[in-house]
Amino acid sequence: MTNIDALTIAASDADAARTFYDAAFGLGDRLRVEQSAEATSGFxxxxxxxxxADSAVVDSFFDSAVAAGARVVKPASKSLWGYGATVEAPDGTVWTLASSKKKPTGAPPRVADSIVLLLGVDDVAATKEFYVGKGLTVAKSFGRKYVEFEAGGAITLAVQSRKATAKNAGVGAEGSGSHRLTVVSDVDGFVDPDGYVWA
Known part of the structure; x- marks a missing residue:
C-alpha cells in the first residue's frame, strides 16, 4: 500500500506560513512548509x-485559524451531512473543517481524526487509473464523480473534478500556475496528469 506521510505547502513567505499553521492547526510533521517564488493565482x-469528531472540534479549529489570520470562505454551520466550515490560509491554501456530528460529544478540541487531500482533476476516471497504477488501492468510487483511496500513512487521498472541488469548498474554480503542493509519500517521485507533485 502506498503511504502518504505529509503534505508540503509552498509559500511566498515560508516563515509566516509556518507560524500560521502551527497556530491554526498544529498538525506537526504531517504538514511542512517550504519557500517558493513559483507563480500562482486563484484556486x-x-x-x-x-x-x-464533532461540531465543537470544527469550531475549535475554525476559531484558531481565523485568529491566526485565515480568511473565512464558509462560516461554520450545520448542513444535511453534518457540520463544517471552509477557510483560506494566508498562503492561499483552501482548508475545509468537517464532522458528521452536529452536536458536541465531549471530544478534545483541535484534534483531527483524519486529513484528506482532495485533488481537483480534469478527468476523474483517468486519474483513478493513474493512481491505481502507482500502487494506491481504491476504497470508494462513484463513477467519474469521486474516488477515495485507502488510507495509508497520515493522509487520505481523494479526487474529483476541479469544478466540484472548488464548488464544495465555496471558492471559484479559476486559477493558474503552480499548485504549490508536494505530496510526501513512500513511492518514487512523480508528477501526476494534473501537475500534482509527489516526492
Missing amino acids: RGFAVSLVV
Whole structure:
C-alpha cells in the first residue's frame, strides 16, 4: 500500500506560513512548509480537509485559524451531512473543517481524526487509473464523480473534478500556475496528469 506521510505547502513567505499553521492547526510533521517564488493565482486546484469528531472540534479549529489570520470562505454551520466550515490560509491554501456530528460529544478540541487531500482533476476516471497504477488501492468510487483511496500513512487521498472541488469548498474554480503542493509519500517521485507533485 502506498503511504502518504505529509503534505508540503509552498509559500511566498515560508516563515509566516509556518507560524500560521502551527497556530491554526498544529498538525506537526504531517504538514511542512517550504519557500517558493513559483507563480500562482486563484484556486490552486485542491483542498485539504480536517475530518473531526464533532461540531465543537470544527469550531475549535475554525476559531484558531481565523485568529491566526485565515480568511473565512464558509462560516461554520450545520448542513444535511453534518457540520463544517471552509477557510483560506494566508498562503492561499483552501482548508475545509468537517464532522458528521452536529452536536458536541465531549471530544478534545483541535484534534483531527483524519486529513484528506482532495485533488481537483480534469478527468476523474483517468486519474483513478493513474493512481491505481502507482500502487494506491481504491476504497470508494462513484463513477467519474469521486474516488477515495485507502488510507495509508497520515493522509487520505481523494479526487474529483476541479469544478466540484472548488464548488464544495465555496471558492471559484479559476486559477493558474503552480499548485504549490508536494505530496510526501513512500513511492518514487512523480508528477501526476494534473501537475500534482509527489516526492
